[in-house]
Amino acid sequence: MKPNLYQGDLVIVMDKEPANIQAGYQDGDIVIIKGPEYHIDQGAEPDFWDLPNNTQIIHRVIDKKLINGTWYFLTKGDNNALIDGSIRAISKSEDYSIFEYNESNGIYIPQNAILGVVIFKIPFIGYLQEYGLLISIILIIFILVYQLISKKWQVHLFRNKRGEKKLIKSKSYLIFSGFWLIVLFLQIILMMNPCILRVKNNSMSPILNQNDLVISTSKDPSEILIGDSVIIKSPQYFYEKGFPPILWSNFPNSSYLIHSVVDKMNVNGSWYFMTKGGNSGYEFDGMYRTVSSSRGYLLFEYNKSNIIYLPQEAILGVVNGKIPFIGFWKDNFPFSLSIIITLQIVIVIIKKTDYRIELVKRETTN
Structure with a gap:
């Protein structure tokens, strides 16, 4: 669906009356299709879908028609040359097959195959869903490490004294500025290195x-x-x-x-x-x-x-x-830019506040 939707985008979906779903190559509604099974059941060649059943598809409605009170929709990916369901097998065997692509063979799917219409997207947030297990593991490890540390250490929030305020802020500024430069340096390496x-x-x-x-x-x-x-x-x-x-x-x-x-x-x-x-x-x-x-x-x-x-x-x-x-980091400069901006915001917050966090060793009681 590029350039309108990219992998990692999180889409917000809402129900829409089938009669109100817009059709068009440029301004048609982007819809969520239940899966490829309806296309395959109607004769589309499964070899060219390469998707298991019930895999949701996000494509644009390019045409629609009303048959006996039911709406049917023709769909296509913005970055796909093929209209959905337009490849059929004329003859097929293990060693030799003949296939036909015909734009007029596109398969219209019924209104009950449409789960909803995309109304909004949030870039990159979808990766949280895709890599949720990895993120969960990292959070669990972080919590376990924190629990182990907290048995011997306590976290205290201190207001900086006037004399040490400038020093604390300078150290924090250097640390987060270092992270800022590392992110920028990594992005340059990823973009410039052909290997x-x-x-x-x-x-x-x-x-x-x-x-x-x-x-x-x-x-x-x-x-x-x-x-x-x-x-x-x-x-x-x-x-x-x-x-x-x-x-x-x-x-x-x-x-x-x-x-x-x-x-x-x-x-x-x-x-x-x-x-x-x-x-x-x-x-x-x-x-x-x-x-x-x-x-x-x-x-x-x-x-x-x-x-x-x-x-x-x-x-x-x-x-x-x-x-x-x-890998998405390499081709998504806005993602790196968002990290850099976040780090810059942290730096500004540090410069504007008078607090610091310290680990204090717990006192043992006999």
Whole structure:
């Protein structure tokens, strides 16, 4: 739903009469759909949903119609090239299948499949829900540490004396200013270092998950092993071989891919690599080829013999490590800015107050 909604946004939803739900490519209401099962039941190809049943979907209503007193809605993601439910299987077997994308095949879902309409969003707060378990663990550890400390120490609030007021404030200012500079420095490193990248989706789950931060290193092509997770420079290598770009609409030519090496070969001194997403619905990268296409229509095939080997220059590096959860920090400067502003507010509060907190050792009683 970019650029209107991003992962990590918390959305506020309200009920709305089906007749009052607005439809339109630009100004249609954004709705919460119960899940992909209705589309699949009506003939949409499940291979291109890659979502379990009951997974809620946030998409925009682009058209609506009234049939026998019931409203039906056609939906689409703002950042998706495909209208929901518009891919159908014409013929399908284990080794070869033919699929058709037709804008006129979009599936209208009934009003009871709509859970509500998005009326407001709060950026980043959604991560609290997504990483609630991690945050809970951190809070539990903090409480346990506090309980252990409180057995021997007491927390006291003191009003600073005139003579020491300036010194206390200077120390606090230096501490929080140091945090401020660290956050800014980390953001600059994340933005400027091409070897640190964010995992953009779950195609490599469970090895790599969306919003993991990966650290890559250059590696001689001959030393890249089968099973290594590699950074692919651009999906253009696949598009040039006939892979339908509409299937990877979230990956423009300038975007990198992170997939695993499943095979390699040496041809006349140059290395070539076959890749695959660990959790991808596609068996191997590039097994879909365009048969014919026109505006709003695409006929394409899946063929196990359609194997694309990437040249060694398409590999930017090999994933050498990961830091879970914090990948969103790299591409979200406003998040870093919010931390910096918060620290600055703390600094101002410290400068404007006359209090300090100290730990005082408990006196033991016999």
